[in-house]
Amino acid sequence: MAKLRQQRKLSPEQRKSLATHEAIERQIEKDPKAVMRKAYEAIDRGTSLLLKLIRSGKLEHRYFCKGGTIFSEWDDAFKCLKSRLDYLNRQLVRLADKGVPDARSAVFYQAKMLTEAFIRLAQAEPNDFINAAESALTMPSLRARNPRYTADAEATGKAIHLAAKHPAGTMTEDKERIGEMCGYLVANILDSIMYWRRHCEYEKESLDHLQNFHETAETYRGMTVEESLRRSLYPTKFEHAMTCASLPEFRENPKAWWKLRVKPMVREEFNRLKKAPAHNAGLWAELCKLTDNGTEGAKWKALSDNCRNKVNQFARRAGAKTFA
Numbered sequence: 456m457a458k459l460r461q462q463r464k465l466s467p468e469q470r471k472s473l474a475t476h477e478a479i480e481r482q483i484e485k486d487p488k489a490v491m492r493k494a495y496e497a498i499d500r501g502t503s504l505l506l507k508l509i510r511s512g513k514l515e516h517r518y519f520c521k522g523g524t525i526f527s528e529w530d531d532a533f534k535c536l537k538s539r540l541d542y543l544n545r546q547l548v549r550l551a552d553k554g555v556p557d558a559r560s561a562v563f564y565q566a567k568m569l570t571e572a573f574i575r576l577a578q579a580e581p582n583d584f585i586n587a588a589e590s591a592l593t594m595p596s597l598r599a600r601n602p603r604y605t606a607d608a609e610a611t612g613k614a615i616h617l618a619a620k621h622p623a624g625t626m627t628e629d630k631e632r633i634g635e636m637c638g639y640l641v642a643n644i645l646d647s648i649m650y651w652r653r654h655c656e657y658e659k660e661s662l663d664h665l666q667n668f669h670e671t672a673e674t675y676r677g678m679t680v681e682e683s684l685r686r687s688l689y690p691t692k693f694e695h696a697m698t699c700a701s702l703p704e705f706r707e708n709p710k711a712w713w714k715l716r717v718k719p720m721v722r723e724e725f726n727r728l729k730k731a732p733a734h735n736a737g738l739w740a741e742l743c744k745l746t747d748n749g750t751e752g753a754k755w756k757a758l759s760d761n762c763r764n765k766v767n768q769f770a771r772r773a774g775a776k777t778f779a
Contacts, residue, residue: 501539508532518668527661552734570595574611581614588615590649592626592642621649622705623769633741637761638768640738644720645769648699648712655700658683709770710778713763721762725755 456476459469482490508514514531547565551558573595577584588594594617596608611617618624626642629635658680665675675683685693698716705712724735729751732739738758746753767777 502536505532505536505539509536518664518671520664527664552731566595567597570597574607577611577615578607581611584615586653588612588617589619590621590653591646592618592621592623593639593646621645622709622773622775624772632737633745633757633761634765636735636738636741637758638765640721640724640735641717641762641765641769644717645705645712647695647720648702648716651696651699652702655680655684655696705770706773706775709766709773709775713766713778717762717766718759721759722755725758 456473459465459473462469465473479490509530509532512530515528516531517525517528519525544565547558547561551562573584574597594608594612594615596605596611598605623642623645626638629638662675662678662680662683665671666678681697684696688696702708702715703711727734728739728742742754742757745757770777
């Protein structure tokens with residue numbers, strides 16, 4: 456909105472958005488508690504409606520193969536609820552980064568609740584987590600002062616096939632803290648790439664089924680995977696997904712992964728750190744130590760070199776040739 460205020464010419468949509476924003480700002484100045492009540496009621500009502508829709512099953516979709524097995528299923532109401540939860544969780548993290556009162560303790564309790572739910576469900580229904588876990592290097596886990604309390608993490612990882620299809624297979628071990636932190640950063644980036652590659656593959660399989668299923672063939676005839684994804688993803692997410700999907704297998708060409716996706720994503724992380732070192736305070740502190748608190752260029756080189764080394768380590772684990 457600050458950028459819109461500085462523009463001389465606004466489109467009708469931009470002018471309307473700015474007017475709505477300014478009206479809300481005036482209401483907040485006049486009676487903030489009344490605005491909070493409206494927000495409270497809107498969130499509660501929206502959540503209640505979505506839960507009722509989910510319970511009704513009216514927006515569930517199931518498509519069956521000729522043999523009677525389900526090849527695709529989803530619930531539009533839950534997809535909507537999930538997208539809102541994802542948005543709110545990201546806002547919680549953003550507010551915690553800014554130091555909003557109680558936000559950081561909220562992160563602790565929300566993360567603990569979700570992790571406990573994951574552990575309970577993964578032990579009871581491990582097969583439902585395999586598709587997500589087998590291409591991931593890490594999973595949610597609890598840690599206690601008594602290490603035996605968290606010993607089930609190993610059994611849970613085995614049950615859900617953690618990293619079974621990940622090109623690296625496991626995390627690397629390092630003697631230095633900077634190596635550990637860069638290893639975790641690269642692991643998360645590889646997880647993201649693997650997730651979007653798997654997402655695109657699933658989209659292609661689902662689209663193939665929908666195009667060959669008599670009830671949906673007409674609707675989806677001639678649609679490409681790119682068109683299907685573009686309808687459901689933000690433009691930046693869509694470009695990221697397409698780039699991930701276009702990469703060769705990691706074992707065949709880890710250099711392409713580094714050049715086309717990993718390095719640009721490491722750069723994005725570095726740019727965030729420059730603006731807000733608290734985003735990853737431990738990593739920033741290690742970069743300061745490594746460069747004797749040198750220039751931004753020196754810090755970037757240190758981060759880039761260590762992350763490239765991590766990609767090489769993961770490549771060796773996957774049986775691929777390393778690159779310079």
